[in-house]
Amino acid sequence: MEGFKAQLLLVLIEKINLGIIVLDAALRIQHWNAFVAERCAIPLEQASGQPFVEIFPQAHSPAFARIVELAHGDSQHVYNHWLEMPPLKLQANSPESDRLALQSNLFFPFNTPDGSQYFGLVVYDTSVVAQANEQLKAALKALGSKQAEQDQLLRKLETANSQLLQSEKMAAIGQLAAGVAHEINNPIGYVFSNLKTLDGYVRDLLKIVDAVEGVADLDELRQLKRNLEYDYIRGDVAALISESEDGIDRVKRIISALKDFSHIEEDEFRPADLHRGLDTTLNVVNNELKYKAEVIKEYGELPEVECIQSQINQVVMNLLVNAAHAIEQFGRITLRTGRDEDWVWVEVEDTGGGIETKLLNRIFEPFFTTKPVGKGTGLGLALSYNIMQKHSGSIEVHSEVGVGTRFRLNLPIAQPSAKPEQDGSSL
Ligand SMILES: Nc1ncnc2c1ncn2[C@@H]1O[C@H](COP(=O)(O)OP(=O)(O)OP(=O)(O)O)[C@@H](O)[C@H]1O
Numbered sequence: 001m002e003g004f005k006a007q008l009l010l011v012l013i014e015k016i017n018l019g020i021i022v023l024d025a026a027l028r029i030q031h032w033n034a035f036v037a038e039r040c041a042i043p044l045e046q047a048s049g050q051p052f053v054e055i056f057p058q059a060h061s062p063a064f065a066r067i068v069e070l071a072h073g074d075s076q077h078v079y080n081h082w083l084e085m086p087p088l089k090l091q092a093n094s095p096e097s098d099r100l101a102l103q104s105n106l107f108f109p110f111n112t113p114d115g116s117q118y119f120g121l122v123v124y125d126t127s128v129v130a131q132a133n134e135q136l137k138a139a140l141k142a143l144g145s146k147q148a149e150q151d152q153l154l155r156k157l158e159t160a161n162s163q164l165l166q167s168e169k170m171a172a173i174g175q176l177a178a179g180v181a182h183e184i185n186n187p188i189g190y191v192f193s194n195l196k197t198l199d200g201y202v203r204d205l206l207k208i209v210d211a212v213e214g215v216a217d218l219d220e221l222r223q224l225k226r227n228l229e230y231d232y233i234r235g236d237v238a239a240l241i242s243e244s245e246d247g248i249d250r251v252k253r254i255i256s257a258l259k260d261f262s263h264i265e266e267d268e269f270r271p272a273d274l275h276r277g278l279d280t281t282l283n284v285v286n287n288e289l290k291y292k293a294e295v296i297k298e299y300g301e302l303p304e305v306e307c308i309q310s311q312i313n314q315v316v317m318n319l320l321v322n323a324a325h326a327i328e329q330f331g332r333i334t335l336r337t338g339r340d341e342d343w344v345w346v347e348v349e350d351t352g353g354g355i356e357t358k359l360l361n362r363i364f365e366p367f368f369t370t371k372p373v374g375k376g377t378g379l380g381l382a383l384s385y386n387i388m389q390k391h392s393g394s395i396e397v398h399s400e401v402g403v404g405t406r407f408r409l410n411l412p413i414a415q416p417s418a419k420p421e422q423d424g425s426s427l
């Protein structure tokens with residue numbers, strides 16, 4: 001029975017997919033199994049009794065000496081992983097066994113029943129794991145450089161974006177300036193020409209007044225008045241003056257709207273009760289609304305919203321006035337509010353004439369108006385758009401011709417604070 005067990009163990013040792021080498025106390029080779037034999041250029045018969053370090057010259061190293069010292073002195077099992085220390089490499093005897101370049105070893109002392117000391121050396125082939133690990137490392141490295149590339153691209157994109165924004169801003173300023181010039185040019189033109197006409201009229205009127213001193217009789221004076229078309233002048237002066245006043249008034253309105261533009265930076269962001277602001281605004285524009293529409297309030301639950309309230313009121317006022325203007329006879333204006341996670345929204349919906357699809361992307365342009373000359377400046381929505389941008393919010397429009405229009409303002413409850421730059425180096 002004992003003999004069978006010994007045989008069983010021998011077969012096991014030969015079949016196991018691990019290298020097993022037995023050394024005596026002086027580290028001379030006593031035995032190795034088939035796993036080692038297959039991978040070693042020297043046959044066991046020749047190696048038997050030879051010092052281990054002579055057959056495996058790679059073992060002639062401080063690392064191996066240390067392993068022996070540990071196993072010998074403290075009777076420890078010393079595991080040597082290829083990642084931690086240079087492995088003991090078995091001599092390759094076929095190209096295929098290159099794969100075995102990476103090995104882990106277990107070195108341990110043991111005593112036979114008669115008390116003699118031996119050492120066991122178990123060799124694991126860890127090349128597959130190691131290769132996988134190497135591939136993983138390479139993949140990680142590639143990923144790292146891809147990440148760096150992406151970061152760089154992102155930075156480039158950010159720069160390009162800010163340049164684009166800058167140039168868009170410049171274009172917007174250019175557009176605004178061109179618009180202002182165009183809008184002001186017209187009233188200034190006719191006020192100027194009216195002034196010239198008035199200048200001529202005043203000269204003629206002065207001639208008549210001066211003549212009072214020198215004329216012989218009233219008939220002569222009447223004749224002069226007829227010659228100088230006094231009646232016509234009389235009628236025209238009032239018209240010219242009223243038209244000029246209108247012109248100047250229009251310029252004044254454009255200038256005050258422009259002032260609003262340039263004052264957007266002013267005032268502070270503060271938590272505000274939007275509903276109160278909406279109610280105040282409704283009161284202010286009530287006169288404009290009451291003959292045109294029934295106003296319906298559908299307020300939701302709103303927290304305090306960090307904003308510049310006067311500016312939000314101004315936006316809502318523009319929307320309400322526009323809504324009233326869009327209604328021909330009498331209609332309905334609905335003022336709705338609500339909350340969506342970290343955002344709130346305000347909607348102004350009317351049952352007015354609607355906006356043609358092709359005009360929808362123009363209504364936010366400065367000076368775009370479909371209202372008759374002298375009625376609208378076309379700055380209301382452009383100003384509103386700017387204000388919403390300043391609030392890190394947005395303004396949307398949905399419109400259907402003949403049905404009505406709905407404007408929606410989206411506002412963050414808290415303004416995004418200036419976040420510190422993330423440099424990605426804190427991994
Ligand atoms: N609720 C609405 N229904 C239909 N059209 C609208 C509505 N709101 C705006 N519009 C269209 O958008 C144009 C631009 O509006 P915006 O408020 O910017 O200027 P405006 O009302 O014409 O002039 P201002 O507001 O300076 O007096 C309007 O002329 C109109 O054609």
Ligand SMILES: [Mg+2]
Nearest residue numbers: 318322380381
């Ligand atoms: Mg308007």
